Amino acid sequence: MSGETFDVLIIGGGIVGAACALEAVRSGLKVCVCEKGVIGAGATAAGMGHLVVMDDSEAQFALTSRSLQLWRDLADSLPVSAEYQVSGTLWVGADDEEMAEVGRKRSFYESRNVRVEVLDPRQLSEAEPHLRSGLAGGLLVPDDAVVYSPVVAKFLIDRANDAGAVLREGVTVSAIHPHGALFVDGTTVSAGVVVNATGSWSPGLTPGIPVQRRKGHLAITDRYPGFVNHQLIELGYLKNAHAVTSDSVAFNVQPRQTGQVLIGSSRQFGVDDPAIEAPMLKWMLERAVEYMPDLTGLKIIRTWTGFRAATPDSLPLIGPVEVEDGRLWLATGHEGLGITTSLGTAELLVDQILGRQSQIPTAPYFPDRSLREDIHHG
Amino acid sequence: MAERLMGDSVESDICIIGAGPAGLSAAVAALERASSVTVVDENVHPGGQIWRHDQIKGENPELRVLMNRLPRERVNLISSATVIAAPAKGRLIAETPHGATPISYQRLILATGARERFLPFPGWTLQNVTGVGGLQALVKGGLKIADQRIVIAGSGPLLLAVAAYLKQVGARVVLIAEQAPRRRLIRFGLSLFSNPARLGQALTLKRQLSGIPYLTDCYPVAADGEDKVRRVILQQGAKIWQVECDYFACSFHLLPNLELASLLNCGIEAGRVVVDNSQRTSEPDIYSAGEATGVGGLELSILEGRIAGYMASGNLPGAARLFRRRDRARRFARLLDQTFASTAVLRELPSDQTIVCRCEDVALGSLREHRSWKAAKLQSRCGMGPCQGRICGPAVEMLLGWQPDSVRPPALAARLDTLLLTAELAEGQNTQEWSKE
Amino acid sequence: MAEKVTILIDGTVHEVECGTTVAAAVLNAGRSLFRRSVTGAGRGPLCGMGICYECRVEIDGVLHSRSCLVPCRSGMEVRTDG
Incomplete structure (x- = not known):
């Protein structure tokens, strides 16, 4: 292996690295992917696997909606164990203020040809009988979906592998440079393009990039088929999620195809310890119970944490960065949208490598766009 | 005895997890000096697996003797309670049918016992394929077994004990298939001569089992049937044949229950909780006794339980008196492990x-x-x-050849509100206490 | 003779001896299928002691109850997947 040369070397076997590998090899490039542990076992496994069209910014909408299209194209070839399910997202409004947000979202989506449906309180409770009464309504985005991400990551890697990509699993990179990588076992791999797709670990390999670890807690129940029908997210989420300087939780509950209920979500900066933190878990579960009182009697079979790779403007870093002796490529900083945007990211990255025209503008995701280096202190 | 099921909190100086022979023996020993103990058990009735309450025979006589020696007003028995988390030092959360119960303790004795080891073979998921102890537990819980045809297979002394029990309550035990090689069993049998009590037990058992074939070097190749098991395919050497049955009871010796010890960060080696001469685990103020420290049978469990109970109550001389007997019984435990270790052929099933x-x-x-x-x-x-x-x-x-992972809370599926209480009690604690990754 | 309690198993009335576990009562009622596995196979009790979760049934509306650990109580409603 030592000394072998590739067109593209991708560091990181999460869903983003896996998608990039497949897209690159399909575009005729000679590809190597390296994963220090197990494919799809980082944030890919920790996250919810919610495929969602977002409206925080034009750029976020462009990337998420293009990605959803790519997911729909991929869906038929996914294995059953990928659990691709178009369950839709139901944004839940608790009060008039949040219903105003429902109205704003509705016109945003409708004007961009995304199907939506506004639900009144009665329709909301019919759609989700276990929500508490007294909620103001909701916005249903029926074409959003849910997927079991680790299986997808493995599927993409296997496909890339079949198409000729080389996979190095269980090897840790100690350093990367514009023309290759050095591994802790002393071996090296050379490549024309080196891509850092290591998510929350990416600043370790490429110091100075504006990516921070944002910790999340999750819990999953035993199987209760039909308990939840859509991915449910409170609209207060937006207020909370934007509070980048403080910890937050949100009611964010997902129906798994298995009948399990996945309960999120929490966000924390400045924590590197993956241990479950009682106050955060408690706060998150209490928030979930506030919206869905019947959750209290369900059996939780597991709790865990994961780290998102967050950027100051909530957009990923896709493209080259100039370093001392050349250019390094980034595909990181996807925060909570890495599963959704993995496919779009791969397309944008390979388009840039090959100088192809992209389906959507690429500039908003350039790593050298104007970003405050670090807006979070402490 | 103050039986409590309510989900209110319990404070105790000495807390014992498991009301089997080790746990109850620990309670009796501890109460010689301690004013009270708390015993937490997953079952409705105390007794553990071996002294499980029996719908046919009632309370086990050995259990009755031990219970009579327990000053009941000083024992707080929390039944039907599953410990699911250890949110902080000196704290446990148990889930009961009536809610989550926080338990605080100064000293803890883990007497969590053992479970059967199951190995997959074609058809092992059919209905009426059960564990060996599993079938006995069901019968003790009221399953009518009279005249049912039963094949018992796997490994360990449990096969014989359960066969004798089932025969006694009217079942038709067709045969017993022990996977261990005959030469190992002969060596094991000879060792019994050094222990007259065990030899006596063995001879009694042999008499009880008269007429039931006991095959060694014999293992199940498959269980067969539509939904329920109808027949078992057995192999012994080159010979393969099938036996009709209504229930097929199969397990391959026993495994210590380690989840709680693991949750509490107690050292575990070779599938056993590591304890020193005084039954102390690697964690301060946590002791372990009985099958959790290595499967060794009733006598060893009782001795270890007593030592742990004495140690936890500060009665060092009481404990030290029992060390030699315990060590002798432990040698028997190692012999059990060697005799009934699974042969490599089981990997091919x-x-x-x-x-x-x-x-x-x-x-x-x-x-x-x-x-x-x-x-x-x-x-x-x-x-x-x-x-x-x-x-x-x-x-x-x-x-x-893959090793199991560490245990994270909840150690077993727990209600969301139990987890909320756990998190509440853990607040302000070092997060490491709640979960080490 | 032991006292009896009456329970409902899948809507049918059964008289069982007091102290009988739900698992034993279901088997005594002639049912060996307790739950359907995730691929639809019928399963019944394996370990008899609360470890394996194969004997799960619905008891008084509570899903996923380990029937081997629960004694029958008068008026109890038990639902299997059978």
Whole structure:
């Protein structure tokens, strides 16, 4: 292996690295992917696997909606164990203020040809009988979906592998440079393009990039088929999620195809310890119970944490960065949208490598766009 | 005895987990000096597995003797309670039918016992294929077994004890198939001559089992039937034949229950809780006794329980008096492990289509393609169901050589509100106490 | 003779001896299928002691109850997947 040369070397076997590998090899490039542990076992496994069209910014909408299209194209070839399910997202409004947000979202989506449906309180409770009464309504985005991400990551890697990509699993990179990588076992791999797709670990390999670890807690129940029908997210989420300087939780509950209920979500900066933190878990579960009182009697079979790779403007870093002796490529900083945007990211990255025209503008995701280096202190 | 099921909090100086022989012996010993103890047990009735309450025979006589020696007003027995988390030092959370119960303690004795080891073979998921102790537990719980044809297979002395029991309550035990080689069993049998009491027990058992074939070097190749098991295919050497039955009871010796010790960060080696001469674990103020420290049978469990009870109550001379007897009994335990260790041929029983993880229906073939337990779990969900790998974990370890993971709370599926209470009690504590990754 | 309690198993009335576990009562009622596995296979009790979760049934509306650990109580409603 030592000394072998590739067109593209991708560091990181999460869903983003896996998608990039497949897209690159399909575009005729000679590809190597390296994963220090197990494919799809980082944030890919920790996250919810919610495929969602977002409206925080034009750029976020462009990337998420293009990605959803790519997911729909991929869906038929996914294995059953990928659990691709178009369950839709139901944004839940608790009060008039949040219903105003429902109205704003509705016109945003409708004007961009995304199907939506506004639900009144009665329709909301019919759609989700276990929500508490007294909620103001909701916005249903029926074409959003849910997927079991680790299986997808493995599927993409296997496909890339079949198409000729080389996979190095269980090897840790100690350093990367514009023309290759050095591994802790002393071996090296050379490549024309080196891509850092290591998510929350990416600043370790490429110091100075504006990516921070944002910790999340999750819990999953035993199987209760039909308990939840859509991915449910409170609209207060937006207020909370934007509070980048403080910890937050949100009611964010997902129906798994298995009948399990996945309960999120929490966000924390400045924590590197993956241990479950009682106050955060408690706060998150209490928030979930506030919206869905019947959750209290369900059996939780597991709790865990994961780290998102967050950027100051909530957009990923896709493209080259100039370093001392050349250019390094980034595909990181996807925060909570890495599963959704993995496919779009791969397309944008390979388009840039090959100088192809992209389906959507690429500039908003350039790593050298104007970003405050670090807006979070402490 | 103050029986309590309510979900209010319990404070105790000495807390014992498990009301089997080790746990109850620990309670009796501790109460010579301590003013009170708390005993937490998962079952409705105390007694553990071996002295499980019997719908036919009532309370076990040995259990009755021990219970009569317990000053009941000083024992706080929390029944039907499953310990699911240790939110902070000196704190446990148990889930009961009436809610979550926080328990605080100064000293803890883990007497969590053992469970049967199950190994997959084609048809082991059919209905009426049970554990050996499992079938006995069902019968003790009221299952009518009279005139039912039963094949018993696997490994360990439990096969004989359960066969004798089932015969006594009217079942038709067709045969007993022990996988261990005959030469190992002869060596084991000879060793009994050094212990007249055990020899006596063995001879009694032999008399009780007269007329039931006991085959060694014999193991199940498959169980067969539509939904329920109808017949078992057995192999002994080159001979393969089938036996009709109504129930097929099969397990391969016993495994210590380690989840709680693991949750409490107690050292574990070779599948046993590590204890010193005084039954102390690697964690301060936590003792362990009985099968959790290595499967060794009733006598060893009682001795270890007594030592742990004496130690936890500060009665060092009481404990020291028992060390030699305990050490002798422990040698017997090691002999048990050697005698009934699974032979390599058992690894060949499952086909690629045989289910290994019964919670998530994961077949062996879909595990083989992965490099590690972690990858296999992520991709196939093996071990991710409600039993949390308790059944498939030991099988996977034997079949594929993968070691089990550490235990994270909840140690067993727990109600969301139990988890909320756990988190509340853990607040302000070092997060490491709640969960080490 | 032991006292009896009356329970409902899948809507049918059964008289069982007091102290009988739900698992034993279901088997005594002639049912060996307790739950359907995730791929639809019928399963019944394996370990008899609360470890394996194979004997899960619905008891008084509570899903996933380990029937081997629960004694029958008068008026109890038990639902299997059978």
